[in-house]
Amino acid sequence: MELVYSGASPGAKRIRMKYLVCIWLCLMGAWPAWATPISPSELLVLRDTAQTHRFNTYLAELHDSRTQNAQPLTLAQVQQPPWADQFVLDNVRQSGKAPGVYRWLRGYVRSETAASTHWMLLVQADAAAEFDVYAVRQNGQVQHYRLNSVLPMAQTHAVPHRHYNLRLNLPLGETVTLYLRGPGDESLFVGVAEQAYLLQQARLGDQVMGPYFGILLALLAYNFLLFISVRDRSYLLYSLYVACFILLQFDMTGYMRQFWGEGLSGYAMDLRQNLLLSLCIFFGTLTARAFLETPRLLPRFDKLLRLTLAVAWVPTLVAVVPMGSTVALLGPVCAALWTSVVLLVAGILVLLTGYGPARYYMLGWTLLLLAIANFYLGLLGITPRNNFWAFHGVHVASALEMILLSLGLADRINLAKKERQQAQEEALAALRDKEKAQTQTLAALHETQLAQNQALATAREKDEVQQNANRALAERANELQQAYHELQESIRTSHKLQELDELKTRFFTNISHELRTPLTLIISPLEQLLSESRHEPGAAPRPEYALMHRNARRLLQLINQLLDIARLESGQMRLAAAPVDLARLVGTSVAAFESLAASRDVALSFEAESELPDVYLDADQFDKILYNLLGNALKFTPAGGQVTVSVGLAHEHAVLRVRDTGVGIPAEHLPLIFDRFHQVDSNLTRLHDGTGIGLALVKELVTLHHGAVRVMSTVGQGTTFVVELPLGAAHLTPAELADAPLEAQAPQVPELRGSKLLALTEADSEPTGEDARPLVLVVEDNPEMRDYLRTCLATDFRVLTADDGEQGLQRIVAAVPDLVVSDLMMPRLDGLELCRRLRADERTSHIPVILLTARSEQETRLAGFGLGADEYLTKPFRPDELRVRIHNLIRQRQLLRQRFGRELKLELSEVSVTSTDEAFLSRAMNVVEQHLADADFSVEAFAEHMAMSRVQLHRKLKALTDQSTSEFVRTLRLRRAAVLLQGQAGNVAEVADQVGFANLSYFAKCFRELYNQTPSEYAAASLVAADTSSR
Template structure:
């Protein structure tokens, strides 16, 4: 039906009956939108644009062309892209934009030749000829029009040949060549008469189609009559549905009312928090003072100094947050005024921006800054401007990975204007399109992200927006996932646009503070070890290996400093990196946070416990979630212990020690087992499956004397180190010892069953040296094989 409506619209369009054409196109578009047929939507939208084009409604036409072009570019539909370029070029020509029109026509010609579409090549030639006529370049016009006329005749396109003839007649008339002009005018008239006859035939065809559609509607009407009986019996179900809808609506109203109450409670909580935050500043100041004194004078021990610097960093972060909250409360109350100074704003911005250079170097980010060379002495508020700039640049560095780029550009006002423009651009992960309109909302955090870098408090950008509004400026954001984000701020300078009640005059300019913001949580090299293995001050091979998976650097440092004396420490910053390191290195124990970026602790634990290579590793899960449901979720995944943040470091050390001791006892018990039957040992199902498979592999190759560790690891599908640490953890045996033990146990059974002589049994179980077999047998059973046979 949709296709038929579109075809009828095409016919009405050809006949010049635009209202009927639009009516059929709109009906066709509604059906395709319900079907979510993107390609057909683009085709019909292009047709609608063509109708508006012919009606000279160029604005509506260009809107529809742009919508369809975006879809065709995604689907790489070059033919229709050329059509849009031609139509857009015609509009540009009608509006007097001849150079733009010429460029569009040549683009269309290039694509049409590339795809060998002769009809579109002819259209492009005609359009190029027309624009050259408008530009009074008649020789160039004739060149392209003759090619269009010739090619149209060859491929049998009379309408295109008619267009070329008409344009050639016009061009020769302008060149004062009446004979040629009359010749092509006669050709145009002759071809046009033929086209009119064809048009009348199409009108008859349209009417016939409409008759058929009327018939179809009558058939549909008869079908509806037959369905009345079915509807009658559906009334009961409809009644039940109404009851259900009423219940749902009632629940919705109750939920809506509850949401309103929650919103009011949130407002009350916010006000309370603002009041409390005001009281935080004094104790925070008293905390930071002694900390700075300790760092500058007394504290020299590296470990103690690291702890003090951690305290300082987090106290600064809290103080910065409190200051932002107080600014927001003042803005809400309308008590925050501008404090203006008359100074060189370019110099101020340069100092503020360049203060981020050290941060860029520390995070290994390319920092590009462009500022004008000239001075601009004017009235501005340095405190508000600094907060805006610092918030935007802090966010840019926070979201930009190592090796990325942050750009800050300042543009001075154009003549006659007073707007300073600041552009801050980064190459971070970008903001989803559906959240762009929410980024300036107070307390907004990106949905689905647990990254500490990206969650924050949701205050910074909200404060920035409100400060820009206070300055009578504007801010907008542009972002593309995977490419980065751009913030553009326009702020009026001077005081002519301000009321006297909105500002006060400051006699001294405030000096910008250092730009290393507390909420960036940058940890220097002396505070944090490089990513990977941290072996502490005593890197002894016999120390158990503990993997810490935690997205907060300070927590990793805290755990490492308290465990490194007794354990080798390896670190990962998220679940994906943690899983990879666990599989590669097979640690003795894993400590993991629950909420992490990329992969959380629950998912990582599930993957560890279902992987044969890592299923035996005990896991301790840390989390700030303290509910019973959260604990159960963690334990159900196979976690061996669960600690709630803030956790007691002594309790963590005891749990680590006890879990590793339990695994050691399990290995000792297994090593004492004579039958090597996994089902008799208290291990997980994944470990049992692994051991059963390992035993089966060795059983299959029992008589192969060349079957050794390399072939064993290939059969199992593990690296040499993974197999070594897995078997060592479960049996306290190396892979070669494990193979040898199974062969000796099989030999003992064969001796008991009187299978043959000792030499035959030796070769049957994969030994090719009788004396070596006897030596190994005696080490395991305490007697030689011959003595064992006598005892049996």
């Protein structure tokens, strides 16, 4: 780093003022770190490019002591005697001398490095001063440079740097003489350095000064934010002081000139620097007054600080108003010295008063004074100048001073808070003492008063106490009255809620019982009919009875679950616990589910630890827990999966685990899995049905047993339900214990859905070539409903079935049925999407669709009709109504076929496209028209052009025109032949060849069948008709 001082008044002795200003403001830069040893020779030989050579040691001085009005000496004069003999080699120092107005310096330099080395002349001086530099080579060639602040940076700075620098032309081995002319009182340093090294040292200097300015800017931002936050005037004053401090330091270290190379005169630069100095003194004094609280702690000495606020503007005044060089020098110096002494004395006096924050103030000033003393001793040669503390001690001390002042401000605020709190406590204590003294005084006064006055005072006090008591009682009565009203309202609300809960419970109970009664009247006769059909010899079994009995039992199970939920809510369900062999009970239940698991191709296993103690539980209620957990596991486990039931002990509890390898439960549904009516899959396309109350009932029943149930699941891997029941009977109340051990009832097994109980099989309804009845496809995921629909329709129609929408779509495309009956809610592909896809495919767009569903909402019906459904039936429905609607839709399709059949009589170009079916017919007619003359155009080629199979094309044309594929092609050819014969486009043989008939007799035969005339007769009749119309 290089030390720069800039901005003195013109003609003044600037260096002393700059030193004293820097001492007060701690704005000193680092002293330059040139390490060239002092040589007694006048010639500087350049060999090392990795250092800055100190040229001051090799410079001889010549002081022009003539009067100021005399003309300055020229280069030619100082090169000749007698002036040339007056140069003295005096180890030119940085501090200026003042024996004359001007000073000449002379030195010799020779480069012994490579010719490509770029040597730079570095001149460090006051930026307001003006210098002339002359480089004289041995051949007499002279290079002249002028250095001042008014000139552009490009003329005074060969490379970006804070100080003046010039590029020297030093040929190898040639000695060059350098002359410098400048003010006689100006501080000056001259050095020679290689260009790359000079830039490197400049960057290193910037890296040192960067953190310094960064600390100052951080302190500025931190204290300004504190001012915005706490609104303490001290932080604002300190922020303004730091801001002015940064600007002045930035100006004095040369960065202002480097980054903003404006061409200011020396006077303008002095004015700017003195103004910043005045602002620093002004805001620094205000900060000290606020920091040390001198108006409160030192009211007399504070008058000197107020005077210092006026003294702060002396530097600006002497820079603006011309007062002579002596005043221009002494004004800033005296202001700085006055301020330094006054602020230091103020800190000492405040510290003697015991004011805590003054410690930070004095510690900062002490560090600053030590750094300045070390710096000043270095100038005198007493202490080393080439170490870190000589270069940057003042910067470190000034940064520490700023930090300590910030800490002191914070400590002052904390101290002020403590003092305010202490003052409040002291005021409160004084108030209490005053009250105590007043009480004692009043007591003494009352003792000396007459008895009458005492009685009067006592009466008044009693009256006041009574009034206060009455007011308090009235307020308390109002509060009690309001609380009473709120309590009454709460009781009424509670009664209403209780009544609603009881009403809901009674409703569930009544509706469940009301449903159980007709179900009993249904189930009992059905069981009797089933028993009679099994025992009567020769009697044919009725599969409808088994279907009705199975679904009635399922409905009864759902009603029982609803009734159990209602009883649990109302608290009517009581536990009748008795010691039960848990392993035996669970094993029996698992064995009852084996047939259901086998029908679903699911492996069911049971595991139990040996020597399990008996568990107190209600066997009937526990059977419902097992029924729901096992039924749930089997329902969500696909074919080939596994369900494992285990019983064991853990932490004084009996543990039941039901683990399956099913589809799993998503993590977001696990917290809601035991909520009533919650279902993981609630879409129309869900793969599994259910009501969502089974697991809720499990949770309630386990809680009734003082146990806990939890679930663990991973999607795609399976689910595990864990039921924990406490051992022993200590947790049970006497009312929850059964009078005698109860035998567990036979476990209920879910009704087996999907078994083939109806006599009619898939093979019974496959369409055959001899059967001409319409073909109907039934799409239904419920196997029992699917079998039932097939049974109802088998008498009038040929029936195909599909398990879901995707399978149904495949069968529709393959078989092209006359009508589709589909359920609305199905897995993978629901009825609405199936209907949309059928209408979007021209191969199936003509097929009528009837939707069946248990949902009767108007929105669902509108959605179905919007997607092209022809009919919509709500379950339950009458079979004869379904058959009538199917017949009506098929009859409508027959009328449509007649319409399209009539359109074939028109010209092919006259067919307008108004629907998907008409677009299909138009495309088919265009394909045939393109191949009319091709006698080898076959049905297979026709189907290939239509992108359909032969069977699909046949069924599509049969459904639309009531004609086979060959009949359709032949009819179009004959219609075209009639048009050609009518227009006399050729004879019969030529027309037959044009429409693709290779056999003339076959053409004549087919033509007669369609028009009841031979082609020749038709042509003659057309000719006669044309002549008649022309006449």
